[in-house]
Amino acid sequence: MxxxxxxxxxxxxxxxxxxxxxxxxxxxxxxxxxxxxxxxxxxxxxxxxxxxxxxxxxxxxxxxxxxxxxxxxxxxxxxxxxxxxxxxxxxxxxxxxxxxxxxxxRGIKKQAGCSWLQIKDRIHNFVTGGGFEFRNSDVYRRVWDELIKEMERLGYKPDTRDVLHDIDEAMKVEWVCGHSERLATVFALIHTGYGLPIRITTNLRVCGDCHTWMKYVSEVSRRKIIVRDTNRFHHFENGKCSCNDFW
Ligand SMILES: [Zn+2]
Ligand SMILES: [Zn+2]
Known part of the structure; x- marks a missing residue:
């Protein structure tokens, strides 16, 4: 130089x-x-x-x-x-x-995970571990089950290494499934037209399993999913992410 x-x-x-x-x-x-x-x-x-x-x-x-x-x-x-x-x-x-x-x-709190997206003129917010009404709705369960079935057929397995609690595996899976970016993604799949890209902003670094999950969702749903986390933009398309899995 x-x-x-x-x-x-x-x-x-x-x-x-x-x-x-x-x-x-x-x-x-x-x-x-x-x-x-x-x-x-x-x-x-x-x-x-x-x-x-x-x-x-x-x-x-x-x-x-x-x-x-x-x-x-x-x-x-x-x-x-x-x-x-x-x-x-x-x-x-x-x-x-x-x-x-x-x-x-030291009085340091881990920020709660939060994701949001805009549909028409409204911003929809999702908090990790929250959104129970939505998660318990029939439409959510139907879309979630369909997604998981297809994703597992393609080889998806939950990776729970980013869960920071010493709890059993089933609980860990449950835990990562409630991450806010997933709630936002399922919401977008339900409420936006087929084939339209999905744009989500999230306040923390996307965890390993959400990243894998997003890749599979982009493949199964044939949607482009753009997630902006604290580090970068992730463009998920056809089962791949633009960050090449480094973030
Ligand atoms: Zn996550
Ligand atoms: Zn990425």
Whole structure:
């Protein structure tokens, strides 16, 4: 960059490089770049590195990065949840509990998952674990059952690794099925014309199973589903997502 283009790399360039290396699984190389940066790495650089640790299973590096992040951004619930996720994936439930206690002690609350979409001139809101009236309606159950039947035929299996509670598998499946982006998607399938794209905004990072679920729904329903989460836009179409499963 310096010799050919006469550009001095700034914080954003470093952030891109760290993100690229991390995503490719070269977490140690990414960490080296962070250590050698001429400027102070931002919280978002550490955050992207922590996410790479989650994707590629680097536990001890994740712990060191999380410790740093808890100092730089002590009130950012996302970092605590991310580390808790990493522990949960490794089956380290005592550590998951410790993180939850730390959050409680510091008064940090995990934001409730919330998704919304616009149909004609109305905004429809859905909260994770809520919408009982809608979920108990005949039309919801019919559409849900049809979807699941088709999706399972294509090979869909619920992945509950992002559920942060030490509860049995059936409960975990129940739990992820109540995520707000799914409620919003089923609502859109019922209330918008066949073939129309579905646009949903959600306030948290889409969890692993919702992401897989969306891919299958886009294939089964032949709809384009666009989900904007805290990190990016996901364009689901024909069983694939534009993010190539990195987010
Ligand atoms: Zn989810
Ligand atoms: Zn995606």
């Amino acid at each position: 310096r010799s050919e283009f006469r550009i001095n790399p700034n914080l954003e360039h470093y952030a891109c490089l760290v993100d690229l290396l991390g995503r490719a699984g070269r977490v140690e190389d990414a960490l080296e770049v962070v250590k050698k940066m001429p400027m102070k790495p931002s919280g978002s650089i550490w955050g992207s590195l922590l996410n790479s640790c989650r994707l590629h299973g680097y536990l001890s590096i994740a712990e060191a990065i999380a410790k740093k992040l808890f100092e730089i951004e002590p009130t950012n619930a996302g970092n605590y949840v991310m580390l808790s996720n990493i522990y949960a994936n490794a089956g380290m439930w005592d550590e998951v509990k410790l993180i939850r206690e730390l959050m409680e002690k």
